[in-house]
Amino acid sequence: MSSTLSVRGAAGLRAAAMFRPRSLLLLADPALAETAIIARNLAAGGFEGRRRVIGLAVEGFEPASSIESLPEPPDLAVLCLPPARLEPAMAALAARGCFAAVVPGPAPDLGGICARTGMRALGQGSFGLCVAAIGLNASLAHIPPRPGKLALVSQSAALVRAVLDWAAAEAVGFSQIIGIGGNANTGFAMALDWLARDAGTGAVLLDLRRIRNRRAFVSAARAVARTRPVVALRAGGRALDGSGITDRVMEAALRRAGVLRVSGLEDLLSAVETLARVRPRLGGGAAAQRGDRVAIVTNGIGLGHLAADALLEGGGRLAVLASESLAAFAALLPEGWQTGNPLSLGPGSGPRLAEAATMLAALPEVDAVVALHAPAPEEAGDVAAEAMIAAARAGGQRAAPVLVGWAGQATAGRQRQAMAEAGLAVFATPEAAVRGALHLAKDRRNRAAAAELPPAEVLELAPDRRSVRRLLQGALTAGRRGLTEEEALDVCAAYGVPTIPGRRASGPQDAADAAAMLGFPVVLKILSPDLRHKSEVGGVTLGLASPAAVRAEAEAMLARVRARLPAARIEGFLVQRQAARALELRLRLGDDPMFGPWIGFGQGGTAADILEDEAYDLPPLNLALAGQLIGRSRTARLMAGFRDHPAVNQAAVADVLVRLSQIAVDFPEIESLAINPLFADAQGVLAVDAHLALRPPGERGVLAIPPYPAELSRPWRTRAGEVLTVRPVRPEDAEAHGAFFHSLSPEDVRWRFFSPLKELSPSLTARLTQIDYDREIAFIASRRHGDGRDETLGVSRLIRDPSDPVKAEFAVAVSPAMKGQGLGRHLMERLFEWGRANGVQEVIGQVLADNAPMLAFVRALGFAVRRSPEEEDVMEARLPLQG
Incomplete structure (x- = not known):
């Protein structure tokens, strides 16, 4: 017995009314600046559906006196109105059966208006909506978008205009441009869900500022990225958070969705140039999984060396060409010329560049080809460009993509334009062409990782949730949002994390007695809710080997802390059995305003904050994801073993990361939890210190990715x-x-x-x-x-x-x-x-x-x-x- 899955039927009608309308109403106040722009673009766009207008005269539009007088409701309304007139207009539209709107101007309460009227709206401050397939240009564009396969979803009208201007010069076209604006109602998730089903869209660009619904966004982005490249830019991330954590958490969220993150407008345009025009080759097997084996061919070795440097610095690999592959290029080279990668064809070889690039693209050991050209005397640059165009048209899906770096401007600019018009991914510098190849490789890796099939191994957890609940409730009852170190370690232990044995002591003599019971050597730590970093005030001492030493150090520690911080509340001591030294790691659970709970992993110890070695991911994690998180940190190289240090038991570390993830799933009232250090060696792991903080009463964290039910x-x-x-x-x-x-x-x-x-x-x-x-x-x-x-x-x-x-x-x-x-x-x-x-x-x-x-x-x-x-x-x- 079986049934098919489908997206057909009435379920998509509202989204279709917004993003592919069959009829349109422009309701406008002529006094507003955006009215004339949108009216002009609508009239020139050639929209195929029924067009009506209220408030002014627009060529090709049927005039109407009021919403109530319309013979039938439009699919989409464009509202160029002052804020005070928006709600009455949207209520009247909803009463007639129109539920989709674009609001290009200010609308301070747009979210509330939509909630009260049942409308869905792009805005406030939306750039507007362009749909090339139906001739719709309801936007604030200064030039008409060229039709193409690229979709752009943006919150910034200025950024859209900049991309449009660049795209017009580069012959890049768009299937849809969707202006989210202030993202007050219809946001990224609905737009991405629509684009996931749009056969006319080959790649998607995202300009992110604010995500209203983190789960809906990640889910929708993942749905699109399953079938086409998605590139995202976020402006202002570092300005909002100087630590850089917010930026890196966003990158982690996008990675889980299979989205390629870029860091600036130049990077975005480079990604557009690449992803809008070329696709990775089909197949390739395990060796091609990374997609970053690049062959460089050039008519000048200087350009080749610049490209090779940029490739290696960017984390790519120079393709290692087999000897039989290199032998095939002998006929293209001057006598005595050396083969290799980069492959230089020598001066005057421009017309042969396309032939060499095509041959390289056919090699199984090559994932991408970067073909570089510099102007040369007495060389027909136009002929060389035409040869590149012909070669690109002849290439198949089994060939590696070819990215062209055509240096220069006086003569090369016109040739680049011709190649761009023909659909080639062409750049003005070797470095930009290499950046495009690296974008292809990263996009391939991200999308493959998002769809990676993990092994069947599942970490079966049986945590003592009841004891954790008791610990958290006890802290709240006592008026504390922070747990003691001992309590935080108990939470970890309840989830199966190995922890160092320890005992709480009320005073110096009690600490000495506790040490005698644990066995020597021991570590002595001051307990105070006012001291986050105890070592900074002399509140941690290692290597105490006798009861007398413990008692004396406890008395001295009390004196030191009281002298430096007389107002600090002292709640006693924690005595722990001292563990053998091992690699120190830090595992953290934190919270991001946009994407919610995150997990960080990197090198631990007292210098962890300044080492800046931390990789990030989002819970929930399984063992496969935990292993990938470890691999993205620099610490992973230390864990593999070096000199006389044996390799760390990485499986045990991944195990702890999965358990930390499950704590985040089970107890959303936890705001942060840090294990530092987690000692790791060949035998396993041991949590030595931990800190846990609760959210304010009533607040709960919301995971961006729903956990396993x-x-x-x-x-x-x-x-x-x-x-x-x-x-x-x-x-x-x-x-x-x-x-x-x-x-x-x-x-x-x-x-x-x-x-x-x-x-x-x-x-x-x-x-x-x-x-x-x-x-x-x-x-x-x-x-x-x-x-x-x-x-x-x-x-x-x-x-x-x-x-x-x-x-x-x-x-x-x-x-x-x-x-x-x-x-x-x-x-x-x-x-x-x-x-x-x-x-x-x-x-x-x-x-x-x-x-x-x-x-x-x-x-x-x-x-x-x-x-x-x-x-x-x-x-x-x-x-x-x-x-």
Whole structure:
């Protein structure tokens, strides 16, 4: 039994009205500056739909006296009105059935107006909306956008105009330009959800300032990045946070979504030039996974050396060309000329540059080619440029992309323009061309990592949540938002993090007695809620080897701290057994205003803050993500071992990161938690010190990525008496999902996927197992084998459309061996239960007309079935969900 997944139907109508309207109303005050600009652009754009205007005369628009007099509601309204007139106009539009608007001017309470009227609006201060396919230019553009495959979603009208101006000179075109403006109502998530389904968009640019809904944004960005490059720029990040953490957390969030982050306008334009024109080669195997093996060919070795330096400095690799590959270039080189990478063809070789670039692009050891040209005397530069254009047109998807660096301006500028007009990725300098190649490689890595299939290994956690709850509540009851070091370590221990043995002591003699019980040597630490860094005031002493030494040091420590900070509250001492020295690491849980809780990893110790070695990611983490987080830090090189230092047990460190992530999931009232140092060596890890702070009462952190809903896991008994586990799917189920697919008959596969698939591709497997638990659910029925392996026996899936979340589409499939056991009905009932709990009012599915078992099954569940009006061989099944 099976049903297909689809995005067709009424669920997308509101988004279509906004982003691909069939009719338009301009409601404008002639006194406003933006009115004349938008009216002029609308008139010149050639919008194909019905056009009406209220408030002024616009060529090609039908005049109307009022909203109430319109013969039918428009899909989209453009409101060039002063703030006081916006709400009455939007209320009147909503009453007529128009729910989509663009607000280019000021609108201080736009979010509130939309909430009160039910409208969806781009603004305030929206640049407007351009849709090339339908001739819509409802924007503040100073020049008309050229049609193309690039979509731009921006909060800044100034940045859009700058990109437009550059794009006009570079012959770069746009499928859509969406001005989010102040992001008060219709924001990035809705725009990205639309672009994910827009076949006319080949790449997406994002100008980020403010994200209103972090979960919706990350989910929508990930949906787009599955099928096309997405590039994001954020201006002002460092100005808002001098520490740089906010910027790096945003980069971590974008990385998890598969989005390429760039650092400035120049970088953005370079990425546009590359991603709008070229694509990475198909295939390539494991060696091409990084996508950064670059071959450089030039008519002047100086340019080649500049490019090679830029490539290596940017983290790329010079492609190592096989000897037989190099031999093929002998005919292109002057006699006695050396082959290599960079490959210099010598002076006057411009026309041969395209031939050499094409040959390099065909080599399997090359991921990208950078072809560089400098003007030369008595050389036909125009001919060389034409040869490059011809070579680019002849290249196939199996060839590596070619990026062109055409240096100069007086003669080269015109030649670059010709190549840009022909669709080549062409740059004015070797460094810019290399930057484009590195953008391609990074985009490939980011998108591959976002869809990476993790191993089946799952870290099964059994934390003592009750004791943690007791510790946190005790602190709040005592009026404290900060836990003591001892309490913070107890929280870590409750989640299975190995911690150093220690005892709390009220005074010097008590500390000496505690040390005698723990064994020597010991570490003595002052306990005070007013001292975050105890070592700075002499509040930590190592290597105490006797009770007398402990007592004497405790008395001296009290005197030191009271002399330096007489107002500090002293609550006693913490005595700990001293651990053997090892590599010191720092693991942190913090909170970002835009993306919420984050996890940091890097080198620890007292100098951690000034070492600036910290990599970032977002919870939740699994073991695969934790390993990648470690690998992005410089500390990873120390962990691999050096000189006489053995390698650190990296698996044990990843284990702690996953446990820290689970603390963030389970206790959103925690604002920050730092383990520093975490000692790590070949044997394992040991948490020596920890700090934990709570949020103000009533505040809770919201993860940008929804965690795994483990609470939905339940046992279920088949009619034959076997007990299976029915639980939500997780990324680690990828291997079992592939095995389940192979257990289905060819007929079941055709019924399920509407096509005779032979294999589940890695990208489709990732799509089926790496889901957004806020938007959709997939329940699997799982059998646990004696070796710990899980076998998937059935899957049901319910997906809500983001633009109309009260409707959801279902799919279900059951292994042939489990048919007749009631599993399909149970999996569907679990979908209905989840749907009701999450506000779904109607479940919809599409079933092939010859799938008689499925049609009988859904009718038995109460679905109404009718033939699809769009496809003769498809039946549509609908079931209203009751509360």
